[in-house]
Amino acid sequence: MLAQSIKTAAAATASSTNLFLRMSSGSAYKTLSISVPKEFVYHVKLNRPDKYNAINKPMWFEIKRCFEELSDDENCRSIVLSGEGKVFTAGIDISALMEMASLISGENDVARKAKNLLNVIRSFQDCLSALELCKKPVLAAVHSLCIGAGVDLISAADIRYCSKDAVFQVKEVDVGLAADVGTLQRLPKIIHSESLARELCYTARKMLADEALSCGLVSRVFGSKDEMIDDVIKVAETIAKKSPVAVQGTKRSMVFSRDHSVQEGLEHIAMWNQIMLQSEDLVKAASSAMSEDKDIVFSKL
Numbered sequence: 001m002l003a004q005s006i007k008t009a010a011a012a013t014a015s016s017t018n019l020f021l022r023m024s025s026g027s028a029y030k031t032l033s034i035s036v037p038k039e040f041v042y043h044v045k046l047n048r049p050d051k052y053n054a055i056n057k058p059m060w061f062e063i064k065r066c067f068e069e070l071s072d073d074e075n076c077r078s079i080v081l082s083g084e085g086k087v088f089t090a091g092i093d094i095s096a097l098m099e100m101a102s103l104i105s106g107e108n109d110v111a112r113k114a115k116n117l118l119n120v121i122r123s124f125q126d127c128l129s130a131l132e133l134c135k136k137p138v139l140a141a142v143h144s145l146c147i148g149a150g151v152d153l154i155s156a157a158d159i160r161y162c163s164k165d166a167v168f169q170v171k172e173v174d175v176g177l178a179a180d181v182g183t184l185q186r187l188p189k190i191i192h193s194e195s196l197a198r199e200l201c202y203t204a205r206k207m208l209a210d211e212a213l214s215c216g217l218v219s220r221v222f223g224s225k226d227e228m229i230d231d232v233i234k235v236a237e238t239i240a241k242k243s244p245v246a247v248q249g250t251k252r253s254m255v256f257s258r259d260h261s262v263q264e265g266l267e268h269i270a271m272w273n274q275i276m277l278q279s280e281d282l283v284k285a286a287s288s289a290m291s292e293d294k295d296i297v298f299s300k301l
């Protein structure tokens with residue numbers, strides 16, 4: 001009886017950490033579609049194709065929930081992010097911008113209006129930072145348009161790819177905004193050019209795939225969306241076959257080191273690895289490297 005209860009509890013715990021199982025049992029996403037094309041590889045698609053995947057309020061919060069859930073889903077080791085339909089995304093849904101305006105219409109006082117806006121801006125920032133905080137690497141695969149909030153979104157990913165029809169546009173100044181959900185902070189560090197980043201952000205000019213490649217915004221340009229998705233899933237699969245302890249530690253250290261000095265980064269990884277080098281993954285990976293057997297089975301993490 002006790003053994004049966006333990007088994008049932010264990011099964012419940014296992015399924016509660018498996019996003020895909022919970023999705024198929026009903027707790028679905030309305031603005032994202034999620035699949036598992038390969039073992040341990042998740043594919044998250046922005047899924048409002050009729051609206052060019054414009055990011056409306058539900059999509060903002062589903063992005064946050066999804067990447068937070070995948071962060072702790074032991075069946076997920078890498079994530080591909082793409083857009084369903086004709087374009088990757090046309091940026092924030094204009095209705096979400098209007099909703100922000102309506103939030104302050106009932107207030108007369110500047111301090112109260114500011115407080116309301118601050119809360120919204122911070123919560124939208126958190127939605128996209130969820131990609132960066134996610135323990136698993138996120139590989140963004142961009143086709144066609146990637147506008148405004150789309151650039152904020154992919155800037156929080158680990159790796160970016162695009163197809164040759166891709167167009168990137170930091171469009172915020174055109175709608176009267178200083179971008180406030182990540183582009184201004186992350187883009188200069190990705191492309192290592194304050195000059196180009198400022199040009200793109202001040203002018204809102206369109207950047208095509210070739211330039212995105214040459215400035216380092218993307219790692220590779222593919223001939224078509226289909227070719228890109230196939231190949232990016234292969235990269236995600238390669239990552240998913242590595243030790244999850246090693247990959248998650250690498251992401252954590254690279255995100256930390258981007259924002260700290262070399263010495264602070266070295267200290268951070270030393271603290272991390274004084275624990276993680278004790279993992280069974282090190283022994284498994286090292287002994288496989290010395291043998292013919294390259295098919296290592298790492299435990300879930």
Ligand SMILES: CC/C=C\C=C\CC(=O)SCCNC(=O)CCNC(=O)[C@H](O)C(C)(C)COP(=O)(O)OP(=O)(O)OC[C@H]1O[C@@H](n2cnc3c(N)ncnc32)[C@H](O)[C@@H]1OP(=O)(O)O
Binds near residue numbers: 149177
């Ligand atoms: C706290 C603040 C946080 C974040 C702020 C982010 C700022 C930004 O994201 S700025 C960028 C905002 N986006 C835009 O300005 C783009 C607006 N869209 C367009 O200019 C055009 O749609 C287009 C992308 C140039 C494409 O044009 P076209 O090929 O002619 O298609 P459409 O018929 O215009 O669009 C198809 C379909 O999609 C709907 N749609 C497109 N973009 C948006 C959007 N941003 N919000 C809401 N809906 C959008 C469009 O209405 C059409 O839908 P229908 O139902 O067919 O009308």
